[in-house]
Amino acid sequence: MGEAANLNSPAIGFAHGRPRRIAVVGSGIAGMSCAWLLSQVHDVTLFEADDRIGGHSHTQIAPTNDGGVAVDTGFIVFNPQTYPNLCALFENLGVATLDTEMTFAVSLDGGRLEYSGTDLGGIFAQKRNLVSPRYWSMLKDLAKFYRRAPKDLALLGDEALGAYLDRLGCGTPFREDHLYPMAAAIWSSDVGDIPNFPAASFIRFCENHGLLKFSDRPTWRTVKGGSREYVAKITAPYADAIRRNCPVRSIHRDERGVTLTLDRGEERFDDVVIATHADQALALLADADADERRLLGAIHYRRNHAVL
Structure with missing residues (x-):
């Protein structure tokens, strides 16, 4: 990130006095x-x-x-x-x-679990999740991941994402019901491949795109007309x-x-x-x-x- 480059300086020399x-x-x-x-x-x-x-x-x-x-x-x-x-x-x-908006929604196992990240209404779109221990475990680990991952980034080396989550103590609900489906959607990958992703690269991408915080996320834009x-x-x-x-x-x-x-x-x-x-x-x-x-x-x- 930082200031934009100068877009008007094609700094490549000429070939024998002529354009290359x-x-x-x-x-x-x-x-x-x-x-x-x-x-x-x-x-x-x-x-x-x-x-x-x-x-x-x-x-x-x-x-x-x-x-x-x-x-x-x-x-x-x-x-x-x-x-x-x-x-x-x-x-x-x-x-x-x-x-425009960057939104994220999940539907797993034919509707067994459904939620979105837009607001509290989306997070608890299925009212039964208010009393679901598995769902609350996912939310707890989500908050922990958001809090800890940016701080741990410089120390991760080539550690895999799955190994980092083990060390962080993140449970199966957070992985299977949130992080892995989200990563698979972003990178068009199989969910089974996500634990082997380099943790540092994954976290750096999420941090750069404002995905590791609940508020003050970037304003997304799209090209008018496509x-x-x-x-x-x-x-x-x-x-x-x-x-x-x-x-x-x-x-x-x-x-x-x-x-x-x-x-x-x-x-x-x-x-x-x-x-x-x-x-x-x-x-x-x-x-x-x-x-x-x-x-x-x-x-x-x-x-x-x-x-x-």
């Missing part, structure tokens, strides 16, 4: 923002393997009686405290945004330099620049920005060194099904 030819591979927020800034000075080409651009910024139109409503299935919300650079980018682009609106604005200056349905097969570097292998042949550039997931980046690098293989190969992914 720069390839950007991948059209998610990283690729689009790099291309937007660099194209103000340099000759940029953006490569996207898919037939659409935007990456996780993917707006769908859900049919309604009024003709449809824009629904984002990936990137949905942001807040000024955690995303100052994104806010500065949207302001620079003139992207309209709206206040994330497609900012995608259109950020790509407008270099729209003619975007190549859709154009997968890059490999990247080879030498002392004079880089060679991109495409389905139709090879193309030379002075520089390349690889704006893909780590496993995709590693697969592209024909000459990856030991550090690149170690760092990029350490990050794993899994497929998920999204239902709209």
Whole structure:
């Protein structure tokens, strides 16, 4: 967090007195923002393997009686405290945004347990929970986790979340009825994987997003009209330099620049920005060194099904 970066300084030198030819591979927020800034000075080409651009910024139109409503299935919300650079980018682009809410609700075992975190009415939506020892155990451990986790953060090292909860004395109700379902929803993971998450990374994320307190949480915002609106604005200056349905097969570097292998042949550039997931980046690098293989190969992914 902190002050936003200067968005008007593409500080990359020229090649032999001319703008550099720069390839950007991948059209998610990283690729689009790099291309937007660099194209103000340099000759940029953006490569996207898919037939659409935007990456996780993917707006769908859900049919309604009024003709449809824009629904984002990936990137949905942001807040000024955690995303100052994104806010500065949207302001620079003139992207309209709206206040919204970040809510959390749970329904387990076909309705055996249901609650939301909006207010007391949501917390005790099922009146029987007022006299449920299991439910009160969950709330007690929730308060303890909120209080202790930020203080313990610097001491956790590589300890797993499940092991930290054991040491903290948090019981099964808190884990199974609150923390694990919430984490699985945020990271689109199986509940069974959550205990193995690094506790420090998990707690740091929650703290940065204001999730470890009951009040004074950040004000969340969303893009008016869906994330497609900012995608259109950020790509407008270099729209003619975007190549859709154009997968890059490999990247080879030498002392004079880089060679991109495409389905139709090879193309030379002075520089390349690889704006893909780590496993995709590693697969592209024909000459990856030991550090690149170690760092990029350490990050794993899994497929998920999204239902709209």
